[in-house]
Amino acid sequence: MASAPPKPRSRARRILVAALKISLYSFIVMTIAVGVAVAVAVNQLPSYGELVRRDDLGQMVRVRAADGTVIHTMGPSFGEWLPYSDIPPIMRDAMVSVEDRRFRSHFGIDPIGIVRAFYVRIRSGAWAQGGSTITQQLARNIFLSNDRSWIRKIREGILAMALEWRYTKDQILELYLNRVYFGGGAYGIDAASRRFFGHRATELSTGEAAIIAGLVKAPSNYSPTADQDAARGRAGVVLDLMVENETITRGEAAAANPRQIEFARSTERHTSLRYFVDWVLPQLDMLIDETIQPLDVWTTINVGMQGLAEQSLNANAPRGAQGAMITLDRDGAVRAMVGGRDYVNSSYNRVTQATRQPxxxxxxxxxxxxxxxxxxxxxxxxxxxxxxxxxxxxxxxxxxxxxxxxxxxxxxxxxxxxxxxxxxxxxxxxxxxxxxxxxxxxxxxxxxxxxxxxEVRVIDMARAYAAVQRGGIGVTPYGIRRVTTADGTLLYQHQDDETRVLVQPWVAQQMTELLAGVVSNGTGRAADLGRPTAGKTGTTSSNKDGWFIGFSSGLTTAVWMGRDDNRALPGLAGGRAPARAFHDFMVRAVAHRPVEQFPTDAEAPDWPxxxxxxxxxxxxxxxxxxxxxxxxxxxxxxxxxxxxxxxxxxxxxxxxxxxxxxxxxxxx
CATH class of the missing domain: 3.40.710.10 (DD-peptidase/beta-lactamase superfamily)
Structure with a gap:
């Protein structure tokens, strides 16, 4: 008896089987394609040593005051590169907890995270949760832009898998923590720690680590430089996630209380420092050739004196008047430079740019x-x-x-x-x-x-009077003591030149005697500091300019007051407001310096x-x-x-x- 022919498959079943086959074949082809793409990407990846360099982020220049305080940062701010072993474990744990809790188990992309992101998208109707892993973020930061296209996401995933193939998890986390942007111009955890807390990242506490880890999501919103309360609130979320991931206990989270974290005070508390910074930075092109490596510019400016100069000038300048003040140390080092009464309203530097009648x-x-x-x-x-x-x-x-x-x-x-x-x-x-x-x-x-x-410049007049104080030896105002790379390699060192004799010592000493008489008995009595002081007043026709320039105990200070439009200022005279500003500044600037008597030992030739x-x-x-x-x-x-x-x-x-x-x- 012949067997019955098989029943034909239903149309729906045939379509399902065909779809499964196509899907399987497509998956195989796609897997092969992704594998090839990843392999190609792996071969094109730079070496780990090349990734450690941060040249692609631009050159960072940190300007430091005489005491080493950073007073201005130009370009991205980098701290020290911390090897994985030097990164505090609490910092590593905080970052993994908030950004990628399955970092140690995925292969560059996190399927669970992607599914969760799509699920939230379907439920809420918006992308409320990202699925990017730490490795994907690193790939985007190093190699890609921040556009939101699907092409960029695909490339990001391929590069992330290539990074996981090429480097270890520890290396990836080291790269991430040293390169990611934390707001306030700071790239890397060491720069962020120094910027926000005033110390190295190796000294981070649990609360501080939580604040830094919380910044990555939205640096412009959570940065302490933008909103300290928001930064503390975000840190609380990070601590809760760390407890959930069992990297800290609930008691440790409570003890880390972000509300008690103290942030570092802004180093740019005197906006007038920008006059000085704007003057010194263009000089780098003439001093060094380095345009890639991060630089530290060690300057002569004394932040305390700068604050005193700004205060004294503004307190004494007549209403409607502008003002300028510069202080030179005996070798020409600029200790204070105030180019105007308000840098925010006018960045024009009246110390170095303006020319006025003296x-x-x-x-x-x-x-x-x-x-x-x-x-x-x-x-x-x-x-x-x-x-x-x-x-x-x-x-x-x-x-x-x-x-x-x-x-x-x-x-x-x-x-x-x-x-x-x-x-x-x-x-x-x-x-x-x-x-x-x-x-x-x-x-x-x-x-x-x-x-x-x-017409003359204020800085030139200060230079001339400083040379008299120095006994007739030429003085060149300078603001940069040395320039180093971030790792301390010396690129430039200022050298003082004491060989330029402008006049003989006896001429300088007799000139000093005349200048001292101006302060003790003449038109500059308002500038008397109660210690040997020498100087000269100056007032121009119709009271358009008022000057006082003088020196004591190794410091030379020039003060100018007037209007930018060169209109008259009734009552302005060099022996009044400028001399008082000189006094108010110098009496405190030299307070801790030894009292110096003016020299009188040089003998003049016996002229007939x-x-x-x-x-x-x-x-x-x-x-x-x-x-x-x-x-x-x-x-x-x-x-x-x-x-x-x-x-x-x-x-x-x-x-x-x-x-x-x-x-x-x-x-x-």
Missing amino acids: GSSFKLFVYLTALESGYRPDSIVQDAPITVGGWSPRNDNGRNVGAVPLRVAFAYSINTVAVRLARESGTRAVADMAQRFGITTRINPHPAMALGSS TGDNEEIFFAPPEDGPLVDIDGMPIEETPPADDEYDPYRRDAARPEDAVPVDEFEEKLFY
């Missing part, structure tokens, strides 16, 4: 030239009317007192004397002296230049001056040379040991110079 502070160069040519502080000079090329400068009080010692003429900033000295020495010689001392702007050698009519050494040069325009008593040089003044012609309590008051006639408001 007024009588420019007389420094007139008197340096005179001293070098043979004048002495006790030389007799004439305060008498003078006309040069149709120009007749006058003194503020409109009066002339005749013959006065050089020291008195300088202390009270007598204009006619300065013009006469410049004319006698030669205005070209005075301009050359200014340029010798570091004035970089053009000095027009017309007669009015003696009274400060040519005639029989009467008290009568020297400087005849009036017309008539014979006279001494302090108005006597012709042929006559000898009466000897009187107690007679001091420029002392208030002179033995012969009727002959004393009327010092009250010379006040601080100047014409040029």
Whole structure:
């Protein structure tokens, strides 16, 4: 009996079988394709050593103050690269708990996590939970962009599996923790730890590790620099996950209380530091060639002095006035630089960029030239009317007192004397002296230049006065002490040059004596620090600019005040607001420095001056040379040991110079 033919399969069953076969074949083909893609990716992966470098993130430059404090970071911020063994276990556990709890068991992608992400998507209608593993995140951070296309996700998965094939789990976690972005410009856990807590990542506590681990999800939202409360709240979620994963106990989580974590204070608490930073950073191109490795720029700035300078300038500047202040140490190191009253509103640096008339502070160069040519502080000079090329400068009080010692003429900033000295020495010689001392702007050698009519920069004037304090040795302002790579390799070291002798020591010492007289008896009395102090006031025509530049105990400080539009400021004078700002700053800046007496040991050459050494040069325009008593040089003044012609309590008051006639408001 013949067997019955088999029943034909139903159409539905045939379709199901065909679909299963197609799916199986497709899975096999896809698996082979993925395998090939992963194999190709593995062969193209860089070595582990190459991945340790973070050049692809851009060059990081950290600017440090004199005490090593980081005051500014440009580009990405990197800390030390921590090998896996140096990463605190609590940090590793925190990151795995919050970002990828099955990190140790998956092969680069987590199928369970992907299924959960799709399930949440179906239920909520939105992608509320990501399925990316730590390895996928690492692949994206190193090799891919952050776009949300499916092509990018596929490439991310292939690269993640390639990374798992090529490197160990420990290596992957090490790469991740040293490269991931945590907000605030910080890449890697060490940079984040230093940025947010002020110490190395090797010292992280449980609570601090939880805060850092919680930042990866949304650095811009949870970063302590953006929202400290949000960072602490997110850390609480991380601690709960760590308890759930049994990496810490509930008691340890409670003890880690993120609400009690103290964050590091911002190192950029003085916005005026940006004036200094903006000045030094462009100099790197001239000092070093390194453009890839992270750099540490070790500067001269003293953060404490910077704060004092900012405070003193703003407290004393008249309403409507701008201001600038710079302080140099004896070798030219910039200790403070305030280029304006508010960097946020104006980043224009009035210390290094602005050119303004210096007024009588420019007389420094007139008197340096005179001293070098043979004048002495006790030389007799004439305060008498003078006309040069149709120009007749006058003194503020409109009066002339005749013959006065050089020291008195300088202390009270007598204009006619300065013009006469410049004319006698030669205005070209005075301009050359200014340029010798570091004035970089053009000095027009017309007669009015003696009274400060040519524009200068504040930093140049500070440099010139600092050279006088240094005994006539040239001073070059500098802000960078050294430059190193992040691992400490030295790329540049500043070298002080003490060989540039601008004037002989005796000239500098006699100039210092004149400058000290300005503070003790003349127009700069408001700047007196209660210790040896020297300086000079300056006020320009119509009170457009006010200056005080001086030095004490190794520090030289220049102060300028005025308006950017060059309009007049009634009442502005160098001996008032600028001198007070100098005093308020310097009295605290030098408080812990030794009191230094001005040197007087350098001997001037024995210049031939005639029989009467008290009568020297400087005849009036017309008539014979006279001494302090108005006597012709042929006559000898009466000897009187107690007679001091420029002392208030002179033995012969009727002959004393009327010092009250010379006040601080100047014409040029």
